[in-house]
Amino acid sequence: MKYKNLIKSNLKFIIAMTVVIALGAVGITFAINIDTFNPIGINIGTATLGANITYLNGSSATITSTGKLLPINDDKTEITPDSTNESILKIDFKLSGTSTNPNNTIMDISLNNISMDCELKSEYFKWKLYKEEALLSSGSFSPKFDSMKNNRLVLTNTQERLTTNEDKYTLLIYLAESCTGDLSTCNANSGSYNQETLLNKSFSATMKVELSTGNKKTNTRSTTSTSACSYTSVSVPTCNTLTYNGSSRTLITTNAKYTLTNNTGTNAGNYVVIAELKSDYKWPDGTKVAKSITCNIAKKDVTITPIAQTIAHGGNVVSDISKVTASGLVSGHSISHVHLSTRNYNVGTGTINASAARIKDSSSNDVTDNYNIIYATGTVTIQ
Numbered sequence: 001m002k003y004k005n006l007i008k009s010n011l012k013f014i015i016a017m018t019v020v021i022a023l024g025a026v027g028i029t030f031a032i033n034i035d036t037f038n039p040i041g042i043n044i045g046t047a048t049l050g051a052n053i054t055y056l057n058g059s060s061a062t063i064t065s066t067g068k069l070l071p072i073n074d075d076k077t078e079i080t081p082d083s084t085n086e087s088i089l090k091i092d093f094k095l096s097g098t099s100t101n102p103n104n105t106i107m108d109i110s111l112n113n114i115s116m117d118c119e120l121k122s123e124y125f126k127w128k129l130y131k132e133e134a135l136l137s138s139g140s141f142s143p144k145f146d147s148m149k150n151n152r153l154v155l156t157n158t159q160e161r162l163t164t165n166e167d168k169y170t171l172l173i174y175l176a177e178s179c180t181g182d183l184s185t186c187n188a189n190s191g192s193y194n195q196e197t198l199l200n201k202s203f204s205a206t207m208k209v210e211l212s213t214g215n216k217k218t219n220t221r222s223t224t225s226t227s228a229c230s231y232t233s234v235s236v237p238t239c240n241t242l243t244y245n246g247s248s249r250t251l252i253t254t255n256a257k258y259t260l261t262n263n264t265g266t267n268a269g270n271y272v273v274i275a276e277l278k279s280d281y282k283w284p285d286g287t288k289v290a291k292s293i294t295c296n297i298a299k300k301d302v303t304i305t306p307i308a309q310t311i312a313h314g315g316n317v318v319s320d321i322s323k324v325t326a327s328g329l330v331s332g333h334s335i336s337h338v339h340l341s342t343r344n345y346n347v348g349t350g351t352i353n354a355s356a357a358r359i360k361d362s363s364s365n366d367v368t369d370n371y372n373i374i375y376a377t378g379t380v381t382i383q
Helices: 183-188
Strands: 018-026 029-034 041-044 051-055 088-097 105-116 125-131 134-140 167-175 202-213 258-261 269-277 291-298 300-306 309-311 324-327 334-341 348-360 371-375 378-382
Touching: 051 202, 088 105, 300 334, 300 348, 324 334, 348 371
Parallel strands: 041 202, 300 371, 309 378
Antiparallel strands: 018 029, 018 202, 051 088, 088 167, 105 202, 125 134, 125 167, 258 269, 269 291, 300 324, 334 348, 348 378
C-alpha cells in the first residue's frame, strides 16, 4: 500500500504496519490469519515535523499469524502488553519526536484505509492500545463504538504530546468470545453472538501516526447503530465448455464479484477451481463460504484412417505412420506411432484396421491422452 504525499524527507520510518486479516475455519473453531505488514505511514500538519519509529516485532518488520487468532476470553489479566498468547495480534513500536519539532507537537495513532466485511463490524472484534504497558485506550470495530468515517479509526482517546522522549506503544487486536464455555454450543445459548458469521471474512487497514501542533484535544467519536448486513446474491459460477486445443484455457469466466483460484488448464481432464466471494456478496444458499467447482477440458476427437494399399497374395500390409491420415489434430501435432493390420488373405478387397496410435506435439512430447482417437478402416487390395 502506498502512502502518497505522506512521507516527508526528514522523517524516518522503519516499521511495517498494514494489517490484513482473513478469517477462516481451523479445526472446529475460528481463526484470524494475519498477513505481512507494510511500512507505517506518517501524516503531518502544516508545520515541519518529524518522528522516529522503531519496530520491535522483529528486524524483518514482518508479523505472520496464520490460523492462530482464535476467540479468546476478554480478560484484562490475559490481554496485556506482555501477553504471549498466539490468539492476540501484538504490534510493538517505540515512538519519539525529532529535536527540531516545536514544543507543542501533538499526535494521534490511527488506523486508516480500513476495509472490512460487514460482519466484522462487531463488538467482539476488539483492540487495545497501551503506552509503556499502561492501557491508553480500547474499543471495538463496531459502529456502536465509532462509525469510522472515511474508513478511519483514531485509536488515541486524547491526543498525545510528542517529545524527544522515546515511548513504547503496543496495539493488540483480538476476537473476543461471544460467550463462555464450549464454543461449539455458543451459538445455541440465548442471546449469544453467532461467531460463525465471521468465517471467511477479511479486514485490512494501515496504521498511521498523525502529527500536528497545538493544544491536545479529546477525540469525539461518532457512533451509529449496528445495521443488518446487506448482500447481493451471486450465482455460483459455471464452467466454460472446453475441448483440448494444446493451449492454456480459462476454465471459468472471471467476474468482479468473486476471485477464482486454479482457473486455467491445458491438458484434457478435470480441474478444481476455487471461487471466493468478495465483500457484499453471497451465494444463493445464503452462505459466503468458498465454492469448489470441478471443471473439465474434454478430449479432442481425432480420426485416423489407413491409406489404401495393394499387396501380393500372402503378403502383409505396411504398418507405418506414412500409411495413415489423421483429421482433427491440433496444429503442430502428428502421429508418432500406429499399428496397421488386415484379416483378409484371399485375393480381392478387404479392410485395413488401425490401432495403438500415439500422438506427439511439436516438441515430441506424448500428448495422446488429450485425444479421443477414432479409428476408421482403409481398403486393401490383394492380388
